[in-house]
Amino acid sequence: DSEQSTEGLTWREAVRKLNELGIQEFRLEPGSRLGEFYFACEFTPHRDARVTRRFEAEATEPLLAVHAVLRQIDDWLTRR
Template identity: 90%
Template sequence: MTSGSEKSNDGLTWREAVCRLNELGIQEFRLEPGSQLGEFYFACEFTPHRDARVTRRFEAEAKEPLLAVQAVLRQIDEWLTRR
């Protein structure tokens, strides 16, 4: 188990990652072993505050759990920018 202060390569901590997910309204997410040995899979569903009719699933795999979370947060930011 890791502490809430452990950081990813980009400086994101678990606490910051969960805070960002919660800011986006994401309360439920999954972190589990990835499809490749030694990797982690992170997935969540996101519903924009402005459009409750839309729900989109985001997922990523990475060698470190926080990197998978970061990849999903980046996907969400990019998706919101394109909308």
């Protein structure tokens, strides 16, 4: 299934995860290298509205870039 990517992540699942984190706005555009995709969003933790952090990633597939950002957010939350 071309809609599936790492760990079975689909667009619907990716958007659901972003929305659960409170992320309603994000950007997906061509990457800096031909054939790559750039994904970016800003995240504000629910418990600290004074903090907003930008996350971004590039990958050969759109969902891989989204997955990389979700992983970055998870890692950042774990370290806080």
